[in-house]
Amino acid sequence: PLRVSPQIPLASDTDQPLQGSSRTLALMVTSAAIGGTLQYGYNLAIMNAPTIFIQNFVNETFRERWDIQLQDYQVTLVWTVIVSIFSLGGLSGSLIAGPMTIRFGRKKCLLLNNIFLMAGAVLALSSRAAKSFEMIIISRVLVGINAGISMNVQPMYFGESAPKHLRGAVSLSSAVFTAFGVVLGQVIGLREILGSEPCWQYLLASNAIPGLIQLLTLPWFPESPRYLLIDRGDKEACVKALRQLRGCEVQSSELDEILQEQAETKGMRASRPWELFTDRSVRWQLLSVMIISSAMQLCGNDSIYFYASYVFKEAGISDEAIQYVTIGTGTCEFTACIMCNLLIEQKGRKFLLMGGYVLMTCWAVVFTIALSFEHKISWMPYLSMTCIFTYILSFGMGPAGVTGILPTEIFNQAARPAAYMIAGSMMWLNLFITGMIFPFLVSELSQFCFVPFGAVCLLAALYVGLFLPETKGKTLSVITSEFHKLNFKAQEKQCSSATQAQYQLGEVCHSTLVVVFLGKEFKKINTKLI
Structure with a gap:
């Protein structure tokens, strides 16, 4: 039963429009994202600078413990485990994110998520004194769990808290903070700051600072209004949260929309991930989320960061200057995500998503041509360097941001946590696969190593263009009816x-x-x- 207060004022649609302030919403987004998706980008970036220092630490540890001098390939294997285990931690985090959001709610889940982060930071900070590279591995697992949970919960929290006309822009801010985390990690990882040999353990533990900021600020903001009303049945708390986030009285149309979704899911318990695979009514929604989440990692954008140093070196940039030029790659994605944030409510999700993959396909072709002739034509390495920046820009303009908001917009409240679990699992699993096979692609395919990534981008663009409906400014009922035509096409x-x-x-x-x-x-x- 709903707990309704008779003193709750609602603004009718016929009333004079209320001039609310979005300041509280903006501060809530900043607080949640600083300790949320920013951590994903930050923890990806900070591992590049201390590579050689951690490898030397691993070698010294083996020599002191067992008097064994590791071969180069053995050191590389241990380093690969340290880097790649982050993805497996993220996969674990995405699997437990759904049950946590159902049990604790969106906001409290983000706060509890900092337990994994703080524990990982303590292990990383003390690993050097303890002379244990295993502590670094465990730390990366815990930080990965933290990133996996936040990558699922934060877009859900934003999508359920934002008004319909700002839903895309607010949800897309998750990608903006991810890109900002990459840039921040690249800057903090400079040799002049924490990327030096004496400070690498402090660099690995520096992710605790954004988490601490979130712990101090997020409790001041409300829980997701949709969670309060639909999951907990507390209409009074829902209206209070809406009033706080909007900075004005609640519009009756917005509350009616939430009540309609509650009526549609009344009596339904939260879906399990495996139940979505057998539910025909969400078949194409699930297929869309799985394909687009997989394409986000299989497109090779994260791999291009690793390839960037080689290309910059071939272009004649000195080793000392490469670390500064590399910051430009993260800045490109950050800038593109901001542009996407400004355009998403004008151009729509489908246009940006399909356009981004089409452009990435084109740049993958040009990049392959440039790599093929880089030793024959003097200016080809500069074209390769240009392709790196344009590829990242195209990724940031569409796939980087739009992918994360789709489960919020095409699944109802009962199925949304399970949908995010599946989407997150596909993203982290494919990130792990891509990270493991990319060195072999480079060695086996050489200059053609980006042909598979181009093919993935082309197929993703075709799928989005043919099957994904536009969700901009539409209610869940309208979006569901459009998918209904695909889900029950044979019956119709x-x-x-x-x-x-x-x-x-x-x-x-x-x-x-x-x-x-x-x-x-x-x-x-x-x-x-x-």
């Missing part, structure tokens, strides 16, 4: 065929009755004449 064809057959049968029967009637009439006339 059968119904249409049956209806047509019944119509034709009716026409035949009608014609037969007319002929019989006319025959009887002619027989009567003929009898009278005789």
